[in-house]
Amino acid sequence: MGWLKELFITTRPINSFMTSIGVVFAYLVFTNYSLNCLQCIIIGFITGYLGTASSMLINDYVDREVDAVNKPWKPIPSGRIDPRIVYYSSISMLIIIPLINIFLGIAPLVTALIYSVVGYIYSYLRKYWWSHFIVSISTTGPIVYGYVLAGMPNNKLVFTILFSTTIFIITTGREILKAVMDIVGDKKYGYVTIPIKYGVETARKTILLASILGSSIGISAGILGGASILYIILITIAATLYTVWAYKSYKKINDKTILEKARKNMLYAMMIGLLAFWLSAL
Numbered sequence: 226m227g228w229l230k231e232l233f234i235t236t237r238p239i240n241s242f243m244t245s246i247g248v249v250f251a252y253l254v255f256t257n258y259s260l261n262c263l264q265c266i267i268i269g270f271i272t273g274y275l276g277t278a279s280s281m282l283i284n285d286y287v288d289r290e291v292d293a294v295n296k297p298w299k300p301i302p303s304g305r306i307d308p309r310i311v312y313y314s315s316i317s318m319l320i321i322i323p324l325i326n327i328f329l330g331i332a333p334l335v336t337a338l339i340y341s342v343v344g345y346i347y348s349y350l351r352k353y354w355w356s357h358f359i360v361s362i363s364t365t366g367p368i369v370y371g372y373v374l375a376g377m378p379n380n381k382l383v384f385t386i387l388f389s390t391t392i393f394i395i396t397t398g399r400e401i402l403k404a405v406m407d408i409v410g411d412k413k414y415g416y417v418t419i420p421i422k423y424g425v426e427t428a429r430k431t432i433l434l435a436s437i438l439g440s441s442i443g444i445s446a447g448i449l450g451g452a453s454i455l456y457i458i459l460i461t462i463a464a465t466l467y468t469v470w471a472y473k474s475y476k477k478i479n480d481k482t483i484l485e486k487a488r489k490n491m492l493y494a495m496m497i498g499l500l501a502f503w504l505s506a507l
Contacts, residue, residue, distance in 0.1 A: 251371020282315035384450025398435030436471030440464030459501035
């Protein structure tokens, strides 16, 4: 049963779990931490995990040849799991999502379906430079889906829009940085990314711009959206960490060691930002 372990690894359990938690806490934030609808919380959690897991699985399936160059240690290129198992598992997870959301109503069903499909089809659109933005759109899913699950409260609309915009911009910056790191494999297999189409110089400027713009909007979301002081403090810490490493990658865009550290620290910054969101209604 070793393939089950490898399948679980391929779903990126940490990423998938964080999405699930993101959906649940988005719902709680938008309902002022109410537990009145346990069905919403449970289905939201499952939807978050399966949506992310299915997109991770199909991504590794489609990218198996590229990963053989860029990341040969991953389960598929290393031969530890049959690609067909990964493929059919991804489809199964995608099908389950609308089947369980139909119990919550039309709005949650449509929202969950749209975000799940968007995350899934990204892997087939990697040959287009604008596919970076599909990833960024999909990462706003937990917030928007959680907002819909909560009944779309009007008093949370401004905060939802601004924070979702922050996520979109910050994710775009990190995706471009990752694309710079993967240029060799992407070129070999004909993938077109921003660094390949517009050059590394444009890419590094975009990374820095995204960090400044995203951080500014994130802080503004708290001020204009009436978030707690905890949110303001934590989002400022997250913004600072992200921007520092965006600047370091801007200065040394050809240093793979710096880029790898930047990639990890940007993720840490995003996790702090997520924590800020979770505490925003206190």
